[in-house]
Amino acid sequence: MELENYDSFPQQIPLIIEDDVFLYPFMIAPLFLSNEENIKAVEDAIEFNKLVIVSVSKPGFEGKREEGSFYDVGVIGNIMRKVSLPDGKIKVLFQGLAKGKIESFNTESPIYVQVDKLQDEEYSKESVDSIVDVLREQVKKLSRINSKFPADLIKTIEENDDATRIADLISSVLRVKKEDAYKLFAETNIEKRLLEVVETIKKEIESFKIQKEITQKVNSKIEKTHKDYFLKEQIKAIQKELGGDNQKETEIKAYKKRLKKIKKHMPIDGYKETKKQIEKLSRMHQDSPDSALLQTYIENVLDIPFGEFSDEKITVKSVEEQLNKDHYSLKIPKERISEYFAVKEMLELRKIESLKSKGTVLCFVGPPGVGKTSLANSISQALKRPLVRVALGGMEDVNELRGHRRTYVGAMPGRIVKGLTDAKKMNPVIVLDEIDKLGANHRGDPTAVMLEVLDPEQNHEFRDLYLNFAIDLSQCIFVATANDARRIPAALRDRMEFIEISSYTPNEKYYIAKDYLIPQELEKHGLKRSEITLSKTTIEAIISKYTREAGVRNLRRVFAKLFRKAVKKLLKNPECKKVSINTKNLKEYLDNPIFEIDPAEKKNQIGVTNGLAWTAVGGDVLKTEAVKLRGKGILNVTGNLGDVMKESSRISYSVVKLLIDAKKLKIKDSIIPKTAKEEEEKIKVDPSEVYKRYDIHLHIPEGATPKDGPSAGITMAVTIASILSEKEVRSDVAMTGELTLTGKVLPIGGLKEKLIAAYKAKMKLALIPRKNYQRDLDEIPDEVKEAMEIKAVDTIEDVFKETLI
Known part of the structure; x- marks a missing residue:
C-alpha cells in the first residue's frame, strides 16, 4: 500500500494518540485502543478509506487530547485490520508509511488534524556514509554487551544503504526517554540525526558497562562471604579433629x-x-x-551471688553507734531501729533459725530531707552489708520489679535480682525508696509484687519472670521510705511498721548544721575549718531566714552556696587567709532573706485567727480571715479548700449559731443592722438575728495553694465568732483541732510539725485537743514546750475563753 493511492498532502486525516512509544514508517504494529476519540478516528478512517496519523502524548498529558498535549510529528499509515475486544476496546493492525507533521489541530473537531509529509533535508552522501560506518561499529559493540539487543538488526543495517531507514531502525530499539525519542524522530537533518544516534548508543554502552561492573562486584562479594564461611567451618572442623582450642x-x-x-x-x-x-x-x-x-x-x-552472705554479726551496739554518728536527734526512730536489730541479735544468739528471716519491714515516713534514706545507709554501714537502692517513684511497669519473660526482645531480670547481682551478696540492705509513689496502669500493678517481696511468708520463694525459678529473699533486710503513708495501699501498709520522722526544730537544725553539714561541706569544697568563721547567731539566722523545709536538705545547699563564694574570694585575694561570715554581711552571700513563717502579730484583730497546718515540708501557720457583709446569712468560703475543709467551715458556722442562740456567745445590740422601721419604732432586735442579717466571707490565704484536712474546725469557728460578735482574737495564740456539730474538739495528726511551726512564729499559747495532749506531748521537743504554753481544750467554749477578748 503506497501513499500515492490516497489524496495528496497536506490533507485532513484522523488522529490516533498513543501513550508509550513512537512508531516508525517501516513498522506494522498492533495497537490496543480504549479512548473514544481514538476509536472514532479508526472508524472514520475505515469508513471513508482515509489514512491516519499516530502521534505520542507528551509526559504528564497521557490520556488527554488537546492542543499542546501531544507531539507535532507522527507516522502516517493505514488501518489494515480492526478487531473489537470486550469492555469497548478495539485492536487494530497499523501499517506505517511515512513520517508526517501536524500543522494544525481543530478544537471543534479534535478527531481530525491537518497533516503534511515530513521531508528530510538534502545531504552529502560521502559524509553520511562515513557516519553510518561509525554507527554500525557502535551498534556491534552494544550488541556484544547487551544480550537483549536484536541480533537480526545488525544484518539488516549491514545490507541497507538508506541512511534514513538505518537511523529509524536503530532509533526504534534504543532505550530513551520520550523527549529524546522525539528529537531523534523529528530531526530532518540526516547527518545531525545520525550523530545523535551514535552519541545515544555510546551513552548506552557506558551505562551497560557500569551495570556490569556493579553486578560483578556484588557477585564477587557474595562469593567471598560464602568462601569465608566455608573456610571458617573447615578451620573449626580441623581444630576439633586436632583437639585444638575451641x-x-x-x-x-x-x-x-x-x-x-x-x-x-x-x-x-x-x-x-x-x-x-x-x-x-x-x-x-x-x-x-x-x-x-x-x-x-x-x-x-x-x-547471682548464690551462697554469698555478709558474715558480720548483728549487734545492737554497732547499730546504735553508727546511728548516733550519722544522725543528730531522731530519738524515737533510732530507738525503734535498735529494738528491731536487738530482736535479730537475740535470734542469732539463741540460734532460732526458723524465725531469723521473719520480722516486720520498717518504713520511714516523713517530709523530704529529714533523713529517711540516710538512716537506711547507716543501717547498711552498721551491719557491714552492701546497700541496694530501688527507686519506686513513678514506677508503673510491673516487669521492672519482677523481670521480663525471655520471649520478649530486650528481656532482663527485675530490679530486685539485679540489685542482688550488683551487691554480690544474698543478704544486702534493700531500700525501697518512695514506696508511696507506686502507680498501677495497663502494664500491671507493682504494688502486687511488693506484697510478695515484703511478706516474710512469701519472699523466700520470690519468682522472677526472667529467671523462671524462685529465689530466696528472706535474708535481705528491707527498709522502705515514704512521704505520705496514706497513699500506700492498705494491703501493703499491713506488712510494714511505720516510723515517723517529723520536722526538726530550729535548735536541732543548728546542731545538725554545726556537727554534720558544715564539716561535710567544708571538706567537699576543699576548705579548712580555720578559713571560715561562722558564729552561732549567723547559723541561726540562716536557718530561720533562708530555709523553708522540714528537713535539712535545702540548708545544706545554702552552706554549699556560702562556701562556693568563700572559695572564690580566697582564690581572687591571695592575701586573704580567712573569710568571716556574719549577720551583717550575710546578704552579700545569700541575697535577700526568705522568711519561712511570719511572726505573731503584735496587735489583736477582729476576724483574724492563727491556725496550724501540716504540709509535705513540715508545719505552717495559716491565718484564717473573715469579713461580714449585709445579707441573709450566707457563708462564702474561699482559699482553694478541699471538700473536708469546706464541710468543716459549715460545721463551724452551725456551732457558732447554736452558741449565739443559746446565749453562750454574747452579741451586742449595737452591731446588729436594723431596718428603717425598727430604727423609727425603736424595736429591740434579738441577738440571734446577727447571723441572719450578715453574710460571712471566710478566706484562708494563699489562694493558689490547695488545702484540705480535718484540723481547721476550731480555727474557723473562732474566726466566725469573732467577726459576728466583734470581739478581738488574741494574736499570740495558735490552734488546731476539728469540731463536731455539738462543739466537741476532736484529735488531729501532725502535732509535732504544727507546734514547731507555732514555736517558729513565736506564739505564746497553742491550743490542742485533749487527746493529743495526753497522747502526743512526749514527742514534742523540750525547747518547744519551754518556749510557749500548750493547753488542752475539750469544747469550742474552752477555745473561746482562751482566744476571744
Whole structure:
C-alpha cells in the first residue's frame, strides 16, 4: 500500500494518540485502543478509506487530547485490520508509511488534524556514509554487551544503504526517554540525526558497562562471604579433629564449672533450668540468633551471688553507734531501729533459725530531707552489708520489679535480682525508696509484687519472670521510705511498721548544721575549718531566714552556696587567709532573706485567727480571715479548700449559731443592722438575728495553694465568732483541732510539725485537743514546750475563753 493511492498532502486525516512509544514508517504494529476519540478516528478512517496519523502524548498529558498535549510529528499509515475486544476496546493492525507533521489541530473537531509529509533535508552522501560506518561499529559493540539487543538488526543495517531507514531502525530499539525519542524522530537533518544516534548508543554502552561492573562486584562479594564461611567451618572442623582450642567449648565448660560450684546453694528448679539452657547452648550453632540470648540468660543466672552472705554479726551496739554518728536527734526512730536489730541479735544468739528471716519491714515516713534514706545507709554501714537502692517513684511497669519473660526482645531480670547481682551478696540492705509513689496502669500493678517481696511468708520463694525459678529473699533486710503513708495501699501498709520522722526544730537544725553539714561541706569544697568563721547567731539566722523545709536538705545547699563564694574570694585575694561570715554581711552571700513563717502579730484583730497546718515540708501557720457583709446569712468560703475543709467551715458556722442562740456567745445590740422601721419604732432586735442579717466571707490565704484536712474546725469557728460578735482574737495564740456539730474538739495528726511551726512564729499559747495532749506531748521537743504554753481544750467554749477578748 503506497501513499500515492490516497489524496495528496497536506490533507485532513484522523488522529490516533498513543501513550508509550513512537512508531516508525517501516513498522506494522498492533495497537490496543480504549479512548473514544481514538476509536472514532479508526472508524472514520475505515469508513471513508482515509489514512491516519499516530502521534505520542507528551509526559504528564497521557490520556488527554488537546492542543499542546501531544507531539507535532507522527507516522502516517493505514488501518489494515480492526478487531473489537470486550469492555469497548478495539485492536487494530497499523501499517506505517511515512513520517508526517501536524500543522494544525481543530478544537471543534479534535478527531481530525491537518497533516503534511515530513521531508528530510538534502545531504552529502560521502559524509553520511562515513557516519553510518561509525554507527554500525557502535551498534556491534552494544550488541556484544547487551544480550537483549536484536541480533537480526545488525544484518539488516549491514545490507541497507538508506541512511534514513538505518537511523529509524536503530532509533526504534534504543532505550530513551520520550523527549529524546522525539528529537531523534523529528530531526530532518540526516547527518545531525545520525550523530545523535551514535552519541545515544555510546551513552548506552557506558551505562551497560557500569551495570556490569556493579553486578560483578556484588557477585564477587557474595562469593567471598560464602568462601569465608566455608573456610571458617573447615578451620573449626580441623581444630576439633586436632583437639585444638575451641572458644565455644571453653565457654560451655566454664559455665558448667560455675554451675557445679553454686549447685548446693541454688534452688533445685533453678539448677535444672540453668543446666538445661547450658545443654541447649552447647547443641546450638554459635551464629544462631538464639545463641546470644541463651548466653546472656546463663551469664545473668551465674552472676547471682548464690551462697554469698555478709558474715558480720548483728549487734545492737554497732547499730546504735553508727546511728548516733550519722544522725543528730531522731530519738524515737533510732530507738525503734535498735529494738528491731536487738530482736535479730537475740535470734542469732539463741540460734532460732526458723524465725531469723521473719520480722516486720520498717518504713520511714516523713517530709523530704529529714533523713529517711540516710538512716537506711547507716543501717547498711552498721551491719557491714552492701546497700541496694530501688527507686519506686513513678514506677508503673510491673516487669521492672519482677523481670521480663525471655520471649520478649530486650528481656532482663527485675530490679530486685539485679540489685542482688550488683551487691554480690544474698543478704544486702534493700531500700525501697518512695514506696508511696507506686502507680498501677495497663502494664500491671507493682504494688502486687511488693506484697510478695515484703511478706516474710512469701519472699523466700520470690519468682522472677526472667529467671523462671524462685529465689530466696528472706535474708535481705528491707527498709522502705515514704512521704505520705496514706497513699500506700492498705494491703501493703499491713506488712510494714511505720516510723515517723517529723520536722526538726530550729535548735536541732543548728546542731545538725554545726556537727554534720558544715564539716561535710567544708571538706567537699576543699576548705579548712580555720578559713571560715561562722558564729552561732549567723547559723541561726540562716536557718530561720533562708530555709523553708522540714528537713535539712535545702540548708545544706545554702552552706554549699556560702562556701562556693568563700572559695572564690580566697582564690581572687591571695592575701586573704580567712573569710568571716556574719549577720551583717550575710546578704552579700545569700541575697535577700526568705522568711519561712511570719511572726505573731503584735496587735489583736477582729476576724483574724492563727491556725496550724501540716504540709509535705513540715508545719505552717495559716491565718484564717473573715469579713461580714449585709445579707441573709450566707457563708462564702474561699482559699482553694478541699471538700473536708469546706464541710468543716459549715460545721463551724452551725456551732457558732447554736452558741449565739443559746446565749453562750454574747452579741451586742449595737452591731446588729436594723431596718428603717425598727430604727423609727425603736424595736429591740434579738441577738440571734446577727447571723441572719450578715453574710460571712471566710478566706484562708494563699489562694493558689490547695488545702484540705480535718484540723481547721476550731480555727474557723473562732474566726466566725469573732467577726459576728466583734470581739478581738488574741494574736499570740495558735490552734488546731476539728469540731463536731455539738462543739466537741476532736484529735488531729501532725502535732509535732504544727507546734514547731507555732514555736517558729513565736506564739505564746497553742491550743490542742485533749487527746493529743495526753497522747502526743512526749514527742514534742523540750525547747518547744519551754518556749510557749500548750493547753488542752475539750469544747469550742474552752477555745473561746482562751482566744476571744
